[in-house]
Amino acid sequence: MGNLLTYSGIVTKIRAMEARLLREENFVEIANLHSVPEVVNYLRDNSSYAFVLGNLDESQLHRGDIEKILIGQLYYDYSKIYRFCNLEQRKFLKLYIKRYEIDLINYCFRIVINHYEQPFDLNYKKQFFDRYSQISIEKLITSRTTDELVENLKGTEYYEPLSRLRDKPSITLFDYDLTLDQYYFSQVWKDRKKVLKKKELELYTRDCGTKLDLLNLQWIYRAKKYYHMQAADIYSLLVPIHYKLKTEQVKDLVESPSLDEFEVQIQKTYYGKRYQFSGELTIEQTYTECLHKLYVLDKRRNPYSIAAINTYLFLKEEELRKLTTVIECIRYNLTPGETLAYVGGKAI
Numbered sequence: 230m231g232n233l234l235t236y237s238g239i240v241t242k243i244r245a246m247e248a249r250l251l252r253e254e255n256f257v258e259i260a261n262l263h264s265v266p267e268v269v270n271y272l273r274d275n276s277s278y279a280f281v282l283g284n285l286d287e288s289q290l291h292r293g294d295i296e297k298i299l300i301g302q303l304y305y306d307y308s309k310i311y312r313f314c315n316l317e318q319r320k321f322l323k324l325y326i327k328r329y330e331i332d333l334i335n336y337c338f339r340i341v342i343n344h345y346e347q348p349f350d351l352n353y354k355k356q357f358f359d360r361y362s363q364i365s366i367e368k369l370i371t372s373r374t375t376d377e378l379v380e381n382l383k384g385t386e387y388y389e390p391l392s393r394l395r396d397k398p399s400i401t402l403f404d405y406d407l408t409l410d411q412y413y414f415s416q417v418w419k420d421r422k423k424v425l426k427k428k429e430l431e432l433y434t435r436d437c438g439t440k441l442d443l444l445n446l447q448w449i450y451r452a453k454k455y456y457h458m459q460a461a462d463i464y465s466l467l468v469p470i471h472y473k474l475k476t477e478q479v480k481d482l483v484e485s486p487s488l489d490e491f492e493v494q495i496q497k498t499y500y501g502k503r504y505q506f507s508g509e510l511t512i513e514q515t516y517t518e519c520l521h522k523l524y525v526l527d528k529r530r531n532p533y534s535i536a537a538i539n540t541y542l543f544l545k546e547e548e549l550r551k552l553t554t555v556i557e558c559i560r561y562n563l564t565p566g567e568t569l570a571y572v573g574g575k576a577i
Contacts, residue, residue: 232428236533239313243541246306249277251548259555260568265295268556278302295556297353299549304357306545310538311361320424321433321535323361324417325542330364331413334378334387337369338405341378375400387412407466414441414468429535432527436539438472439523442500443516445474449482450512453491460484473499514573517547 251259255275262268269285272278281298311322333354340349349370358366363385372378376395382388390412394400418437425433445467452458452466463483471479478498485491495501504519506512524543527536551572558568 232533235315235318236537239310239318240533240537242309242313243537246277246309247541247544250544251276251552256551256555256572257565257569259552260558260565262559265556265560268559269295272552281305293350296553299552301353303545303549304354307361307542308357310541314538318535318538321538324420324424325539326361327413327417330358330362330385330387331409333358333364333366333369334382334409335406337372337378338375338402341372341375342402375405386416411468414444415470418470425535428531432531432534432536433539434472436520436523436527436536438470440520441468441470442472442474443519444468445479446482446495446498446500447512447516449479450488450491453485454488510573517573521547 259268259271262271269282273282278299281302285294285298307322307326311319314322333351337349351366351370355366358364364382364387368381369378372381379388379391379395382391387409390408391405394404394408397404418441421430421433421437448466449463452463458466460483467479467483475498478494481494481497482491485494492507495506500506500519504515506515510518520543524536524540527534528540530536554571555568558571563571
């Protein structure tokens, strides 16, 4: 009864928000449109994006403009959920927002390292981060070098791991990205025990642990297929946390001499026995499908829990990723079938 009372209001709110998420048939209809303006008009008439797209005109149909608007909708949904949360639930959302903070810092490193003429365009994120985050966008946008960017993160938890890179020679964007990702996953794994208790800790441990295992599988596969990396270099990419993957299994996967052998080894793991890793779907699509099934199942079994929040934000983020991909496919005149293949959808 305790969880029912604690979550009744927020679950009612999230159910109303879920009803406005795009369905598979919506993506099929969008994939059959012929231009970006048609997509915008469709979303105005058939989705929760009507509010944020209301004042968009023809001059703002560039991919960057649309992505900003879509991200704004994600932040808006996060804010609505936050307002309905009690103090304990807000602790979880503060843990969750670390992912958005990492994405922001990674973006800033790309801008600084690539020396863009118009360095930063973050005004659309400022209000959200000023309210919910430890990071000051006002400070970040003054950065012109990587050292300045790191200094402008002083006072946040990200300063220490990034400052340790300074003494290393020839630091690249990849090094900053890797450091941030490994710090993020390790910290979230540690902090979950401070934020959650009992059943909710069990739920989030399963979700987070599964995500970590699947990401490590994905990174091993990509390192082998696209970059032909040696085992020692692959180990340096991985988050040193294992949930259902055994240490010996990770060793066998990393040191497998070929992709065929990698696929043989993956079938011996917990995930290979439950999910299809060889077939029509890419390993990235398999990763998304595995998490989708896990989050939806968790919410179905534990509707009045942290799973309601975690699942909704996952579904919203996936919706934004798919929308951005579909819009880009339409921009490049791909067929509906090709477009849907990129987002793992099927023509109906």
